[in-house]
Amino acid sequence: MTTNEETIVMTPLWLAIEENLLALEGQNITEENKEKTVQKLVGELDGKGYAVSKSGIKMMALRWALEDMLKVGRPMLKDLTKALSELTLEDLANPCHASYRVTDNLGKTWERVQKTDRRDALIQMFEEAKLDLLVQKAKGLDGDLGIRLLIEETVESPVILERMGIPQEKLDQVHADIAAEIAARNKVLSLLETVEGKPDHEKVKFLFSNDIPEDLIIEVAQIAQADIDKAKKAMEEELKEQQRLAEEAAAKKKAEAEGPALEDIPMDQMAEHIYAIREIQYFSDVEKEIRTMCEQSAIPKAIVDLSFSDPDKFDELEKQCEG
Structure with a gap:
């Protein structure tokens, strides 16, 4: 049966019969009106394309289903629907087994x-029941967790879009986020191969040095929080020591660049430095420029400072050098 060249999948006849019987619930069906009920059901099913009136086997299936309902006192589909409604996601972990x-x-x-012949349709009903529960759970989760749940449960993308009411762009973004997370985990696994066999605190230091966040170290490397804290403390101490050494080196370099204190400079060298400063002052009277040229000429900073802070004392020192 086709419409606009698209195949319409019909409900199996047995299930269509049960659906029609369920619609009869509450009606008083007796031996006197049973045949009339059968003919009514035949007409309804024929109208849906099942051609029950043209098949003796289909007619028998309908009559048997009606007899079963009258014998039990309720439609079979009512019991099945009730059983489905009582199942949990745990019960439906495997819809086929359920x-x-x-x-x-x-x-x-x-x-x-x-x-x-009813097995496939029944399994589909249980799969749909599981999907309903998954979607219900997903809609109750914060942020993208619901979408992630459905992706993890291998729900098809068109179904996720429809049931969660989200645009394709949103689903694409969640897929991209998941792919990035998988790549990050794979990076951790690859890095761990490099430090295989080493103590945990060394692994932590190595992973931190490669910009691996703490939560991934715990998750992927399976390293305890206590070991991570221990490694972090050791790294902090190492960093402090490195900073101390760097500060010492910088201070030493600065002292070397500034040269000796004024009282430590021999008079003959003092005379040379003062002469050099006078030459520089001949070319410029701008302090910044003078200081730059003095630094380039390796003139001790103490003498340069004196020339600006106390010019009179600088002149006096110059005279002392001249003898």
């Missing part, structure tokens, strides 16, 4: 529900 458990129980009352 369908066998439920139909085994229903079969005590409804023998025909266990027929092999």
